[in-house]
Amino acid sequence: MTDDVTDGTGRPPEGAAGWRGWREATERALYGPGGFFLRPEGPAGHFRTSVHASPLFAAAVARLLVETAEELDTDEVALVDVGAGRGELTAGVLAAVPAGLRVRAYAVERAARPDGLDARVEWTGRPPEGARGLLFANEWLDNVPVDVAEADADGTVRYVEVRADGTERLGEPVAGPDAAWLARWWPLGGPGERAEIGRPRDEAWAAAVGSLAAGRAVAVDYGHLRDARPPFGTLTGFRAGREVAPVPDGACDLTSHVAMDACAAAVMAGGPVELTTQREALRRLGVSGARPPLALASTDPAAYVRALAAAGEAAELTARGGLGDFLWLSRRV
Numbered sequence: 001m002t003d004d005v006t007d008g009t010g011r012p013p014e015g016a017a018g019w020r021g022w023r024e025a026t027e028r029a030l031y032g033p034g035g036f037f038l039r040p041e042g043p044a045g046h047f048r049t050s051v052h053a054s055p056l057f058a059a060a061v062a063r064l065l066v067e068t069a070e071e072l073d074t075d076e077v078a079l080v081d082v083g084a085g086r087g088e089l090t091a092g093v094l095a096a097v098p099a100g101l102r103v104r105a106y107a108v109e110r111a112a113r114p115d116g117l118d119a120r121v122e123w124t125g126r127p128p129e130g131a132r133g134l135l136f137a138n139e140w141l142d143n144v145p146v147d148v149a150e151a152d153a154d155g156t157v158r159y160v161e162v163r164a165d166g167t168e169r170l171g172e173p174v175a176g177p178d179a180a181w182l183a184r185w186w187p188l189g190g191p192g193e194r195a196e197i198g199r200p201r202d203e204a205w206a207a208a209v210g211s212l213a214a215g216r217a218v219a220v221d222y223g224h225l226r227d228a229r230p231p232f233g234t235l236t237g238f239r240a241g242r243e244v245a246p247v248p249d250g251a252c253d254l255t256s257h258v259a260m261d262a263c264a265a266a267v268m269a270g271g272p273v274e275l276t277t278q279r280e281a282l283r284r285l286g287v288s289g290a291r292p293p294l295a296l297a298s299t300d301p302a303a304y305v306r307a308l309a310a311a312g313e314a315a316e317l318t319a320r321g322g323l324g325d326f327l328w329l330s331r332r333v
Contacts, residue, residue, distance in 0.1 A: 019284070023200065026145035026247035029164075031110055036250050037143070038111050049139050050220070050278070050323050051089045054313035058092025060285040061136055065093060068216050069101055071332075076102040078133030078215070078262045082208055083140025084109040087117045094118055106131070122268045127211040135208060135217040139220065142221050142255045143261065144204045147197045148235060149174050151188045153290045160194070166247035185262045186229050194233035200260040202266035205329075209267045212333040217267075219329045220278065223260035230257070260327045267331045274331075278317065279324035 022027075030037050050057040069077040081090040084107035097103055105121045106128055107113075109227055113123035122128075127135060148160040157179070159171040174182060178197050182188065186195040209217045224230065237244040237252035246254050264273050318324040 017172070018163045020163075021147045021159050021171070021250075022162055023147040023197075025162050025164070025200065026254045027300055029248035029250045029254055030143060030145070032250070034250055036253055040098055049085075049093065050317055050326070051138060051290055053316055053323065055096075056255045056287050056313050057282075059096040060282055060287050061089065061134075062093045062096035063285045064136075064216070064218070065097060065103070065134045066101060071216075072132060074132070075100060076104070078104045078106065078128070078131035080106045080108060080127050080133065080135040080211075082108045082127060082130055082135060082137035083143065086111070086114040087123075087137060089136070090121050091118055094120065097314055102134075104131075117134055126221045127208050129211050130213045131211065131215070132213050133215045135203075135212055135215070136278045137208065137215055137217075137219045137221075139221055141201045141205060141219055142223075143253070143256045144201045145254075146200050146256065147178065148194060148233060149178070149182060149188065149197055150194045152193050153191045155191060157182060157188050162248060164247075164249045166249075168299070173293075181262070185226060185259050189231075193231050194235075195229070196233055196235060196259075198258045198262050201258060202262050206265045206266045209331050214333055217221055217333060219258075219260075219263065220326055221258045221260065221329075222325070223258035225261045226259075231258075257328075260329050264329055264331075271332050273329070275327060275329050277324060278326040278328055279320070281328040281330075282314075282324075287317060 028036060050304040056279060065077060067184055069075065079090065079093055081087070082189055084090055086135075087107045090105050090107045090176055094103060094105055103120075105118075107117070107121050107123050108125070108127050109123070110125055113258075117123070149157050150160050150170060151157050157174045159174055161171040162168050174197070181197055182195060185198065188195055205219060224234075233312075234257040235246050235254070236256070237246040237253040245250070246253050248254060260275060264275055268275060316323060
């Protein structure tokens with residue numbers, strides 16, 4: 001190896017021949033000047049989430065918001081949309097909530113406020129403190145930057161360093177809190193095995209949950225559990241709807257699956273935590289994917305066509321091997 005200059009933490013300082021840990025490289029590529037998520041087209045210009053797949057998703061979140069208001073015994077409730085993109089989910093929920101429920105909506109995003117967003121939505125860079133209501137984070141945690149670790153030929157677990165063109169090398173051994181996190185949540189075995197060190201995501205989720213005064217916090221993401229970690233990690237990129245190599249040059253999304261059980265453990269103290277699939281969560285909220293009765297086609301053809309289209313969208317949201325396998329992490333406050 002060459003250019004083995006570090007700042008003593010295992011991560012190279014700025015200017016050390018362009019080598020950086022993946023956490024710093026991702027932060028710059030996604031959120032730095034001209035970063036991927038700050039571009040005008042937003043995430044929807046490159047990949048499709050449940051929010052973009054169907055308005056049924058926003059309607060389900062609206063029902064969850066109503067449930068939260070009932071649990072709080074109030075007709076005025078907060079909606080905190082973390083990782084709001086360009087406000088699509090926030091706008092969809094506001095359109096779906098029943099009359100009589102007053103919603104104070106916050107869209108939490110690092111990009112600039114988009115033109116034409118509902119004036120009722122407060123655009124902010126961080127969750128408000130002391131909100132009472134529903135905090136909902138759809139595909140946010142997977143974009144919280146994390147470092148990558150790999151076991152070398154001798155089995156020593158080292159940070160993976162990367163240049164802007166995607167070239168990688170192994171850096172210093174992982175130590176301290178990162179090593180403790182790996183030992184508990186994602187221990188590596190043989191040479192070449194890799195892991196994404198999810199500690200920053202645990203901390204980010206704990207901070208988001210801690211911002212709520214009362215209500216419910218829900219994180220939705222593609223993830224995995226300790227007994228089934230992918231042996232070579234999940235870091236990848238997306239651009240214009242296609243999966244591409246993860247290159248931290250600001251031209252593509254950089255994402256990796258979330259260790260959801262670790263995030264759950266980070267907020268277990270003081271309240272009940274539930275971890276379930278999107279399929280199960282949406283079915284509880286009335287999104288089933290069941291086809292309408294055929295008799296409706298003869299009595300009300302237009303209603304049958306609408307119901308059939310909705311069933312198809314619901315089926316996509318709950319599909320095995322697809323969006324239905326996403327994990328919902330819920331924490332009451």
